[in-house]
Amino acid sequence: MTNKLKVYRAMHDLTQEQLADKLEVSRQTVIAIESNKYQPSLALACKIAHLFNMKIEDIFIYGKGNEHEN
C-alpha cells in the first residue's frame, strides 16, 4: 500500500504538526504514514480522506502483496 498523503498535505499547505493536530494523532504517526512505514486504520484513512475532500482510494493506493504490512 502506498499513499499520496505528502502530496495532499503540501497542496493544502499544512505542516506535519498541523495535520497531526487535525487528525488527532501524533506527528510521528503522520511521518510514519507518509513514509509508508505504517498503514492507518480504516477510520483514520476515512478521516484523512474526509479532511482533504477526497475518496480513500485517491489517497491510498492498494498494491498486491501488501496485505500484512502492519
Added chain:
Amino acid sequence: MDIKRYKQMRVIIILFLGAIIGISVIANSYMLSAITIFIGLLFLVLVRSKTKITIDEREVAVREKAAQLTYAIFAPTIGIGAFLLLFPGNSGLSVFSKGEWIYVESLGMVLAYLTLFLIALYAISYYFLNKKYGGGNDE
C-alpha cells in the same frame, strides 16, 4: 502541559526522589524514604493528570506488537528454563540433583507455575477478546 514539559517534570521529580532516598538510606531512616516515595508518586500522578498525552492508533499498534513479541520470547524462555531446572533433577545429574541444589529445583518449580499461569492468562484473555470482537459465533 505538553509532553515535552511532562518529561522534563518527570525527570526532575525522579532526580529529587533519588536524592532524598539516597540521603534517607545513608541516615538509616526508612520512614523518610517511604514518605518520599509516596509523595513522589503523588507528584508523578498529579503531573501526569495535567498533561495531554495523545495515544494514537500507531502507538496502540506498537504496544500490541511489543506485547506479542514479549510473550513469544518470555513464555518459551521460562518454560525451557523450568524444564532444564527440573528435568535433570530426576535423572540424577549431580549439578541439578537435590541437596545443595534444592533451591535450583525450587526455582524450576516457580518458573514452571509461572509458565502455566502465563499460558492460562493468555488463553483467558484470548477467549474474552475473541468474543468481544465477534469471534466464536459460528452457526
